Amino acid sequence: MTVPPDFNSANNQATQQASSLMPTYARQPIAFVRGQGSYLYTEDGTAYLDALTGIAVCGLGHAHPVVAQAISEQAGLLVHTSNLFEIPWQEAAGQLLTKVAGMQQVFFSNSGAEANEAAIKLARISGHKKGFGSPKIIVMDKSFHGRTLATLSATGNAKVQAGFAPLVEGFLRVPFGDVDAIKQLASQHDDIVAILVEPIQGEGGINTAPQGFEYLNQLRELCDQHDWLLMLDEIQTGNGRTGKYFAFQHTPITPDVLTTAKGLGNGFPVGACLVQGKAVNLFAAGNHGSTYGGTPLACRTVYTVIDCLEKEGAVENAAKMGNYLVEQFQQKLTQYQVTVRGFGLMIGIELPIACGELVARARDEKQLIINVTADKVVRLLPALNISQADADEIIARLVPLISDFIQSKT
Numbered sequence: 001m002t003v004p005p006d007f008n009s010a011n012n013q014a015t016q017q018a019s020s021l022m023p024t025y026a027r028q029p030i031a032f033v034r035g036q037g038s039y040l041y042t043e044d045g046t047a048y049l050d051a052l053t054g055i056a057v058c059g060l061g062h063a064h065p066v067v068a069q070a071i072s073e074q075a076g077l078l079v080h081t082s083n084l085f086e087i088p089w090q091e092a093a094g095q096l097l098t099k100v101a102g103m104q105q106v107f108f109s110n111s112g113a114e115a116n117e118a119a120i121k122l123a124r125i126s127g128h129k130k131g132f133g134s135p136k137i138i139v140m141d142k143s144f145h146g147r148t149l150a151t152l153s154a155t156g157n158a159k160v161q162a163g164f165a166p167l168v169e170g171f172l173r174v175p176f177g178d179v180d181a182i183k184q185l186a187s188q189h190d191d192i193v194a195i196l197v198e199p200i201q202g203e204g205g206i207n208t209a210p211q212g213f214e215y216l217n218q219l220r221e222l223c224d225q226h227d228w229l230l231m232l233d234e235i236q237t238g239n240g241r242t243g244k245y246f247a248f249q250h251t252p253i254t255p256d257v258l259t260t261a262k263g264l265g266n267g268f269p270v271g272a273c274l275v276q277g278k279a280v281n282l283f284a285a286g287n288h289g290s291t292y293g294g295t296p297l298a299c300r301t302v303y304t305v306i307d308c309l310e311k312e313g314a315v316e317n318a319a320k321m322g323n324y325l326v327e328q329f330q331q332k333l334t335q336y337q338v339t340v341r342g343f344g345l346m347i348g349i350e351l352p353i354a355c356g357e358l359v360a361r362a363r364d365e366k367q368l369i370i371n372v373t374a375d376k377v378v379r380l381l382p383a384l385n386i387s388q389a390d391a392d393e394i395i396a397r398l399v400p401l402i403s404d405f406i407q408s409k410t
């Protein structure tokens with residue numbers, strides 16, 4: 001069965017009957033019922049080339065046979081016990097994930113926001129251990145950290161926060177890339193405990209700091225100097241997306257706290273908060289928990305995803321295909337005043353004008369799934385194991401769309 005028994009298609013549903021879902025998303029009028037690799041299919045069998053992968057989630061592509069097999073086998077064995085018991089797959093996934101991350105311990109959550117909640121709690125408990133009654137965390141403009149109350153309070157986007165005051169206290173905000181602003185805060189507050197930052201801002205428009213990854217070195221130095229925790233949100237940039245397993249691995253530094261989710265389960269909902277060095281053992285029994293966090297099913301999936309990424313050379317492929325795509329877009333769009341930014345297969349093409357309408361045009365005219373973020377940035381997050389032929393297909397479908405669009409508007 002590819003759709004529920006009385007499903008009408010998203011189009012009809014919108015007009016013929018009121019949806020029973022809260023309208024938290026402005027949904028596109030299309031439903032996919034199956035996927036394979038870099039392609040999604042509607043019920044009538046139309047194929048769409050997926051350059052979004054559920055927003056950087058399905059790094060191994062859709063319906064990956066090894067991952068699907070692991071999920072179905074584990075579903076037939078044991079889905080859930082409880083963290084009241086030992087969970088061998090959680091140990092195994094933890095071993096593998098800490099190894100590829102170069103971290104020491106992990107807490108498994110069910111989402112990215114929950115991984116960041118764990119990081120925020122770690123920062124606070126580190127402060128309370130130093131005797132600070134109201135510890136502060138430095139966060140960035142244009143950041144995105146999630147939709148729970150603490151993570152939306154940390155987020156640097158007024159739209160995400162609007163309507164939800166009172167926000168969670170204890171965050172100090174600075175411009176992304178501005179080291180002097182942090183030094184100034186350090187001179188004004190003696191109860192700062194951590195910096196929380198995305199190495200590359202995803203929702204913010206695929207931005208690195210003006211000084212590039214040198215920013216992370218500077219933040220590491222400040223954190224060492226002041227005994228703060230450097231906490232990297234790699235929920236979007238992790239799991240091979242930027243051409244290294246984690247984005248910080250493009251630099252010499254290691255964070256104290258690292259969060260990830262999106263690509264970690266290839267679509268299975270799971271997140272992780274990792275620690276090393278001075279952040280190890282900050283939580284004791286009873287300080288944090290999750291009923292679902294780290295189930296045998298979730299952790300066997302994580303284990304299988306990491307194993308497949310490695311065996312298929314998907315991270316190296318992301319680096320190679322990313323360079324190729326960026327080069328091609330730069331070459332082919334050079335006369336249109338676009339800026340192409342790319343780190344592995346996390347690619348942003350910034351246009352001189354707002355381009356939200358390109359999402360529907362790419363879908364309906366080119367059967368290509370893309371996303372636009374920060375109004376003007378076409379965001380591409382294709383599967384990490386994408387083939388050369390499919391990468392060329394993205395270029396062939398997208399370049400004329402963007403060039404025609406800019407020519408028609410300017």
Ligand SMILES: *Cc1c(COP(=O)(O)O)cnc(C)c1O
Nearest residue numbers: 111112113144145146202235236
């Ligand atoms: C998606 C995202 C989150 C939130 O993850 P959820 O799984 O949606 O809670 C947090 N931080 C970053 C950088 C993200 O891209």
